[in-house]
Amino acid sequence: MGRHYSNDLRERVAAAVLSGRSCREVAALFSVSPASAVKWSQRLRETGSAAAKPQGRRPPRALAPHLSWILARLDEKPDLTMRALALELGARGVATSEVSVWRLVRDARLSFKKNAVRRRARSSRRGAQTPVLEEASGKTGA
Template sequence: MTRPLSNDLRERVVRAVEAGESCRSVAARFGVAVSSAVKWSQRYRASGSVAPGKMGGHRKRVLEPHRAFIAERISQTPHLSLHKLKEELAARGVKVSHDTVWRFLRREGLRFKKNTVRP
């Protein structure tokens, strides 16, 4: 992901557009995309600032609220498969992939073995 262009460039582009130049000519003069000039101008008119918005971020973990349920099910039924656990979560209204369940189990250290007889 690229980083945002500088606020100085954004301000110069917005000032030129506010002075009456078209977004296309301003974009060509400053070497930015026409859509950038349009969006920066709209942002300036709406908020009074040309600063970029927040980029990226973290998604909240979908299975975190269900950690107790998952840990209980694994302790009750150690031979439970990922797909079966996924189906039980779906019955509770949580629709996730088996990969999401697997990554959650790995991250939380809730590992289980299907064959507990083998060392």
């Protein structure tokens, strides 16, 4: 990927285009592409600046204003599913999906562990071991 052009170059190219020169002529003069000259001059006309748009910022989650309510609800009832939270948000007038709720919960660094009562998270060594076949039938070897 190429390097960014300086704002000074962008301003000079855009000003040259707006002064009446053609985009192709200005592009050849400043050694930039004609498309760049067109875009920079359009941006200068629309916004007053030919500077590059900011990059790299992710917009905040749509459910961010409801984060405190969601976290309070999960503290109140920790075994709520994402579907149940999405439905409760829908009842509050917030149209959302389970995935959106899950992303917000994940961003809050909450995780859901498996239920210890059902022993799903434990290793098989902790439970009673199954008897060996010979011991179960009462026979010994030979």
